[in-house]
Amino acid sequence: MSFTGKSVLFLVAGEPSGDALGARLIRALRRLTEDKVEIHGIGGPLMEAEGLRSLFPMSELSVMGLLEVLPHARRIMARMREAAAAVDTLKPDAVVTIDSPGFAHGFVTKIKSPGIRKIHYVAPTVWAWRENRVHKFKRHFDHLLTLLPFEPPYFEAVGLKTTFVGHSVLESGLKDADGAAFRQAHGIEPDSKVVAVLPGSRRGEVTRHMAPFRDAIERLLGRGLDFTCVLPTVPHLHQLVSEMASDWPVPITVVTGEAERFGAMKAADAAVAASGTVSLELALAGTPAVIAYRMNGLTHWIVRRMVKIDYASLLNIMAVMEGRAPPIPERLQSECRGDLLARDLERLLGQDGMQQLEGLERGLKSLRPLDGGSPSEAAARAILEDIGVRT
Numbered sequence: 208m209s210f211t212g213k214s215v216l217f218l219v220a221g222e223p224s225g226d227a228l229g230a231r232l233i234r235a236l237r238r239l240t241e242d243k244v245e246i247h248g249i250g251g252p253l254m255e256a257e258g259l260r261s262l263f264p265m266s267e268l269s270v271m272g273l274l275e276v277l278p279h280a281r282r283i284m285a286r287m288r289e290a291a292a293a294v295d296t297l298k299p300d301a302v303v304t305i306d307s308p309g310f311a312h313g314f315v316t317k318i319k320s321p322g323i324r325k326i327h328y329v330a331p332t333v334w335a336w337r338e339n340r341v342h343k344f345k346r347h348f349d350h351l352l353t354l355l356p357f358e359p360p361y362f363e364a365v366g367l368k369t370t371f372v373g374h375s376v377l378e379s380g381l382k383d384a385d386g387a388a389f390r391q392a393h394g395i396e397p398d399s400k401v402v403a404v405l406p407g408s409r410r411g412e413v414t415r416h417m418a419p420f421r422d423a424i425e426r427l428l429g430r431g432l433d434f435t436c437v438l439p440t441v442p443h444l445h446q447l448v449s450e451m452a453s454d455w456p457v458p459i460t461v462v463t464g465e466a467e468r469f470g471a472m473k474a475a476d477a478a479v480a481a482s483g484t485v486s487l488e489l490a491l492a493g494t495p496a497v498i499a500y501r502m503n504g505l506t507h508w509i510v511r512r513m514v515k516i517d518y519a520s521l522l523n524i525m526a527v528m529e530g531r532a533p534p535i536p537e538r539l540q541s542e543c544r545g546d547l548l549a550r551d552l553e554r555l556l557g558q559d560g561m562q563q564l565e566g567l568e569r570g571l572k573s574l575r576p577l578d579g580g581s582p583s584e585a586a587a588r589a590i591l592e593d594i595g596v597r598t
Contacts, residue, residue: 212242214567214596215299216260218248219314221292221307223270223408223441224484227252227373227465228328228583229305233257235587239598246515247297249290252442253465262293267441268310283310289319307338314486315347324593326350328586330358335524336514341365350593352408353393353484353585355521355571357528366413368593372585373576376487380469385490391439393460400434402427402552403475403494405485406448408441412481415501417451419426420479429554435460437475439468477555479548486535487574490567497551499538502527522570534566 216236220229230253236244246258251265265284291314294302298349301324304311308331315325330353331340338361344351345367352372353359359369390397402424406416424436435458442463449461462471472478472492482487482500489496498520518524523533536551538544555563576585588598 213243213245214309214591214594215245215247215297216380216472216590217294217297217299217302218246218250218254218305219302219307219311220248220250220254220265220305221310222265223251225252225329226265226296227306227379227484229259229503230257231378232303232305232328232586233259234592235581235583236591239587239591240586240596243256246479248303249301262290284313285315285365287308287314290314291319294318294323295320299323300477301590303328303590312343312347313547315352324349326352326593327589328352329354330362332572333361335516341367350589352589353466354574354582355525356577365535370585370589371577372589373582374487374574375582376484376585377489377571377574378581378583379488379491381465381467381472381488381491384466384473386470386473386475387475389437389467392470393462395435395437395460395474400432401475402436402557403480403489404436404438404506404557405478405480406440407481407483408436410443410444410447411503412450412500413440413447414501416481416543417448417545419499419501419545421452421455423548423552424455425480426549428456430549430553431554434476435575437462437471439463439471477552477560479552482537482539484557486520486522487571490535490552490564493564495555495563497538497548499543499548501540501543522567525567525570529569531569532566534563543549 219231220226233246249262249265250259291542298320303326306329323346327348330351341362345365351367351369352360354374356371359371362369371424404420406413408541438461440463445463452459460496472488472489475494478489478494478496480497480498482495486498493597500519516524519537520531520535523535526533576582591598
């Protein structure tokens with residue numbers, strides 16, 4: 208406990224999805240403690256909007272892929288040491304790392320001060336690959352918060368305290384987003400067809416996906432479809448995305464910020480998106496989607512030999528686990544091609560779109576916290592209880 212009389216937490220997010228989780232977590236922590244919590248750490252623009260002063264720019268950590276990390280390894284290691292030194296100086300009640308397991312493990316092992324609780328928010332996908340990671344999490348963390356209801360048994364089996372808190376995407380701004388208002392604000396006619404294009408939240412994802420996504424758009428035009436495109440992106444990639452889309456043969460609206468992104472999803476009739484949390488967001492928005500992903504060829508070769516599942520989208524994975532057909536078309540690696548994406552989009556703009564949304568409802572319901580509250584409050588309550596704060 209700090210001299211201010213407040214509980215002190217050090218939160219660390221390493222990428223945009225973790226930044227969104229962290230921002231909601233900060234709000235919930237302050238609400239449950241009546242603002243009697245002091246937050247430090249590393250985060251992006253959403254966490255900073257909640258009052259966090261990030262130790263350094265979160266964007267320095269947003270690198271994905273085995274080979275893509277290598278050129279940045281020295282800088283990332285230096286940031287791990289810097290973050291651990293800040294924790295040793297501050298001596299918070301707990302460190303909460305949010306997703307980004309590579310950075311999280313390296314960072315917490317460099318903390319020297321004893322007695323600091325180490326909590327990780329978002330379980331690694333041990334049900335998909337490298338199941339033995341449960342032991343690493345048991346060594347490095349005291350408590351794990353999971354987003355998925357079937358995850359706790361994997362970690363409880365090795366004695367790691369684990370709590371299912373629900374998926375934070377369920378409380379996103381999607382419930383307040385207004386597709387009609389988005390269209391009006393951006394000069395899109397109410398009866399116009401809109402395709403949302405979401406190439407990813409990392410630079411490498413954008414550079415790999417924009418070409419096949421553009422090809423798909425051109426092919427749709429060639430089939431006589433009349434539509435406009437919206438491209439939601441993150442602030443630090445706005446210029447790159449705008450430049451890469453500047454010569455697309457359809458009207459383009461590039462937007463940033465959570466409210467605009469969710470408005471774009473609600474306004475869209477169909478979407479093509481890089482794999483990630485966005486697939487859940489699109490399902491909640493009621494927007495049929497095809498999910499695509501390309502990674503470095505060698506990285507894919509290595510990963511493909513380690514994974515135990517055939518799908519990338521969480522709702523597809525959950526459907527298969529339950530013996531149901533996967534509802535979302537996926538175009539991964541060599542199938543991430545304009546011809547296949549265009550065919551999927553054309554179908555989703557028709558009857559297939561409604562059928563997909565009907566198939567997603569069951570999976571979305573199972574992502575809610577067991578107590579029926581919000582996921583961020585469930586996570587905040589678990590953290591506060593862990594450090595002995597009653598709510």
